[in-house]
Amino acid sequence: MTAFTLDDAIRIARDAHATQIDLSGNPYIGHPMRVMARVEGDHAKMAAVLHDVIEDTPVTADDLRAAGCPEAVVTTVIALSRGDDEPQSAYLIRVAKDPTAVTVKRADIADNTDPIRMDALDPATQNRLKAKYAKAIRVLDDLAG
Secondary structure, three states, X not given: OOOOXXXXXXXXXXXXXXXXXXXXXXXXXHHHHHHHHOOOOHHHHHHHHHOOHHHHOOOOHHHHHHOOOOHHXXXXXXXXXXXXXXXXXXXXXXXXXXHHHHHHHHHHHHHHOOHHHHHOOOHHHHHHHHHHHHHHHHHHHHHHO
């Protein structure tokens, strides 16, 4: 078996998110691709492009493992995957324990709060998301530094 590459991670993300649309009506895959572009290193880039596959698609951690994804990347993707009904505080505590997850989460928030993306949303959604992400950054700053 050949080594798992960033291209493999991108392929999994593209396939997993193929039919999804973001809040502004664009193909969802653009988001993980932009998050990936904001981080450095193969581990972080793989985790970034895969960061929503467990949370938002039928892909599981075991599916990633079966595809040959390195366990360290799977662990980071799990840390970045918020469970149904999981409190935001518990989720962010888990993220804060994985330095690569923190880096990816900060890149995720940066993309989610990009003014161009925000401007495509209605004012109520903008305000809700801005407050949510500002709180997340404060918590990560407190927990992870």
